Amino acid sequence: MSTSQQPDPKDRPARLTVGVVGAGRVGPALAASLQLAGHRPVAVSGVSDASRRRAQRMLPDVPLVPPAEVLARAELVLLTVPDDALPGLVEGLAETGAVRPGQLLAHTSGRYGVKVLDPALRAGALPLALHPAMTFTGTPVDVQRLAGCSFGVTAPEELRLAAEALVIEMGGEPEWIAEEMRPLYHAALALGANHLVTLVAQAMELLREAGVAAPDRMLGPLLGAALDNALRSGDAALTGPVARGDAGTVAAHVSELRRHAPQTVAGYLAMARATADRALAHGLLKPELAEDLLGVLAGGTNGAEGDAR
Numbered sequence: 001m002s003t004s005q006q007p008d009p010k011d012r013p014a015r016l017t018v019g020v021v022g023a024g025r026v027g028p029a030l031a032a033s034l035q036l037a038g039h040r041p042v043a044v045s046g047v048s049d050a051s052r053r054r055a056q057r058m059l060p061d062v063p064l065v066p067p068a069e070v071l072a073r074a075e076l077v078l079l080t081v082p083d084d085a086l087p088g089l090v091e092g093l094a095e096t097g098a099v100r101p102g103q104l105l106a107h108t109s110g111r112y113g114v115k116v117l118d119p120a121l122r123a124g125a126l127p128l129a130l131h132p133a134m135t136f137t138g139t140p141v142d143v144q145r146l147a148g149c150s151f152g153v154t155a156p157e158e159l160r161l162a163a164e165a166l167v168i169e170m171g172g173e174p175e176w177i178a179e180e181m182r183p184l185y186h187a188a189l190a191l192g193a194n195h196l197v198t199l200v201a202q203a204m205e206l207l208r209e210a211g212v213a214a215p216d217r218m219l220g221p222l223l224g225a226a227l228d229n230a231l232r233s234g235d236a237a238l239t240g241p242v243a244r245g246d247a248g249t250v251a252a253h254v255s256e257l258r259r260h261a262p263q264t265v266a267g268y269l270a271m272a273r274a275t276a277d278r279a280l281a282h283g284l285l286k287p288e289l290a291e292d293l294l295g296v297l298a299g300g301t302n303g304a305e306g307d308a309r
Contacts, residue, residue: 016104019074020044020059021067021089023051025136026108027080028058030170032143034076035059037169043070054138068098076166079107087116094119106130106166110186113154113179128163129154129182132172133189147171152185154178199271202264209260235282242272243279245289251296273297 016039020027023046031041044055045067052064071077071093081089086109093099101124105117110131117127131152136142153174155163164174177185200223207215229237241249250272257265276293279285285293 015039016076017042017074019070019077020055021070021077021079022046022081022085023055023064024080024082025054025138025142026132027078028055028138029136029142029146030078030080030108030130030132031062032058032140033146033170034166036143039076039169043073045070058138058140067093068096071098071100071103074103076104076106079105083109083111086112090117091119094123097123099123099125102126104128104162106163108132110152110189111183113177113182114156115179126159126162127155128159128166129177130163130167131186133175135193148173150175152177152182154182199267202261202267206257206261206264235278235284238275238279238282238284240275242275242293243284245285245293247289247292247296250293254296269297 016034018031018034018039018041020031020041020043023044028044031044035041041059041062043065044059044062045065046052046055055062055064065073067089079086079089086107090105090107099105099120103125105120105125106128107117108131109116109129110133113129114121114127117125117129121127129152132146133150133152134142134145136145149172151167151170151172151174153160153163153167154177160176167174200219203219204215207218212218226237241253253268254265257268273294276285276290276297280287280290
């Protein structure tokens with residue numbers, strides 16, 4: 001019995017030359033992932049020394065060149081610059097004639113859809129918005145994390161299949177986002193992921209202050225379980241003193257935070273108010289317990305603090 005060898009990805013039809021403008025944490029990882037699918041990175045641009053080192057580490061032997069040269073060499077160009085820099089970059093590339101007709105131009109901003117690429121569209125480019133819903137480290141581990149990662153995809157209808165195919169080739173899962181919904185989509189991700197990092201960092205600092213030697217080891221199982229429960233059950237997963245209506249405990253928390261970490265008080269109160277609202281709406285917080293709790297969260301903690309002690 002004979003077995004046939006699987007074709008090399010490089011031998012597949014319609015393989016693209018790939019360029020990256022902006023060698024931050026995202027661009028090199030996406031290009032390296034596309035390389036695994038058989039596409040060929042041919043150029044990358046980066047401004048800072050850190051970005052250049054990152055590009056050399058993630059995309060060895062790929063030349064570092066100015067942005068216009070990246071567009072001159074590549075059929076698919078990934079624009080992976082910060083959100084606020086993207087409109088100016090696109091306008092500049094279009095105005096200088098760097099954009100070529102038929103060139104695929106894909107940005108990775110969560111905030112923008114394809115309208116931000118209108119100057120390049122007028123120059124004949126094919127616009128795509130491919131935003132990976134993932135945090136990046138700037139190391140090769142990012143390529144592995146793209147497996148199963150959702151991408152927020154926006155593109156003209158005639159390019160939808162091409163956009164989704166690129167995401168699938170990177171190991172991701174395309175999720176179609178309407179142009180007008182991109183800012184809301186991005187706000188949701190920032191609320192869930194970026195703010196989570198701040199909350200975890202603050203919790204670890206407070207645990208160290210309380211004498212815990214390894215706060216990461218203490219928080220790991222707790223946060224893992226909380227995240228799993230929240231993803232499975234939504235608001236039904238709410239626990240803790242706010243959801244129970246323990247006004248005295250919450251007042252004690254606020255008092256201790258004011259003493260040891262006053263910079264965390266505003267965030268604690270804001271999240272506690274949001275938690276109380278959701279717990280009330282879903283019948284977890286009893287209305288008869290909510291009044292004292294909401295009084296504490298409004299700032300009237302003196303009496304409750306005395307009771308808590």
